[in-house]
Amino acid sequence: MIRDMGRGIVRLESKKPGERSRLWHHKDSFQVLTENNGTQTIEGLVLNMHMLPAFAPSRNSNTVVLEIKAFTRMPKLSLNEFPVDLTKIESLKVFQADGVPIHQLLTSTPVLDISWASYLPCGLVNLSVRNCNLFDDDFPKNFGSLSSLQKLDVGGNPISSLPDCIRGISGIHELSFSCCTKLKSLVRLPAGVTHLDFAQCTSLEKITYQSRRNLKGWGWGRNDNLVEFEGEFKLESIERVDKEMIDLLSLSKLDPLETIMMDSSEIFGWKGTHPIQGLYEAGIFSTFLPGDKVPGQFSHRSTGSSVSFTVPLVPNLKIRGLNVFSVVAQSNNNDSDPMTNIVNIDGSEFPTITVLSNKSDGRKWIYGPIFFGVPCEGKDVTWLSHWRLGNRLKGGDEVTILIYTKSEFKVKECGIQLVYYDEKDQDKIGSTQHVEDPCFLRAGVRSTIMFYTLKGTQGMFYGSDAWGLYRIGGNIDLIRDINEKSNKEEQERDLILRLAAESGSKSSSNKCGLKVWKGRLIMATVLFLSLPLLARSSLFQQRKKQQPSTSPP
Incomplete structure (x- = not known):
């Protein structure tokens, strides 16, 4: 009786079903959806698909066209019961349940020990469960029959790591974890993922893959704690850098407690004083040291921002790569080096950029690290790096290094040292590179400077192959200018x-x-x-x- 009294009160709200706060009769619900005349007044709607034949306009057909866009006119409408019959909709390809409290909805289902994923149809291609308050344990051990799933969005959920069930989806191409602020690691991602969004994942520290990755684009932003992104970069304290690299750059006598002012690309929030770090990026190892004392020996040194030399022929030895250093200091209008600042990089996020040119074969590499040391007042910074070039250099090649800085800095000195290894020890050489060798050129110029391909509200989207001169992006003018001026x-x-x-x-x-x-x-x-x-x-x-x-x- 109380229920009937309540329904009577709701019925008096309006003669038109679309203007009432609740619709419990299937006839009214079907009418609103077929005629697309719902309003923001509607807060509840009962849709019983078993009653559909009774509403069919023709006795010879039980087909009714329901306009999904009708739900957009009812912003106050909320889902009160999880549709457990979804598995019967074989043609369903996209299911978006953003903001739906799945746990609360499943309490009304007769079987509670079945995962919510068990109610999804096997032909589903696109699934979005953003902001559903799903924790690590709320994801099933596997997605069972969801072998067709290609796109998955679990953003905004309080997960701390990659759910195991996602690792087993071999056909998935797009993954989004944006706004998962408690997410700390994405370890062993499926190799088939081509697009990855981890913007606003403020706690994220590490991203790795099951096998060689196929990533073509990614979204990031406000990833203040990210220190390892397989295939792109790895940042670690100098104490943890492998001994081989320490020996190559004569860093064994460094004080591990010494600190340096660091900054980073705008994607990260790394500005401040930190212990000395080692950065692996694009096949290049870099470290930034306080002061102007350069460790090790450099056979080719020059005051200013450039140095050139000819690669000698050395019998029984093979070229491993180059050690490169540059001493950068603060500048002012009176003592700035015009050759250092001939390329205007003030608008870029890279305070220092190195250009390595092999004039003999026309190949060129442009590199700006995403983490870098910053000269302070009265204190210089030494950028020390090892470029693993291997057989990309040979005897007789003419090589030039050019260092460009922002106008607030100047290059006081730079230098190059060739690094060799004995042919007999080739098998003993360890792999000190954590990312792709920078010398696998697809064209004449290789730029490791990243660029924007799409700017979204969540973060910034990048292409993984930063071939600056051959793609359009935010840094294309900078890369072209550097190439032309050099x-x-x-x-x-x-x-x-x-x-x-x-x-x-x-x-x-x-x-x-x-x-x-x-x-x-x-x-x-x-x-x-x-x-x-x-x-x-x-x-x-x-x-x-x-x-x-x-x-x-």
């Missing part, structure tokens, strides 16, 4: 050397030849001395164009 700088230096060489080959006994020799030598000297001034003037003009005009219109 080419121009190398050409100018080659011109100086060529003029000097040609001048030296002339006979000094011939008066005419002597005049030509003197003239060319003077021209080469003037050109060499003019390069910094020309660069400074060019840089000044670029910055002047970028500044807003203060003259009246």
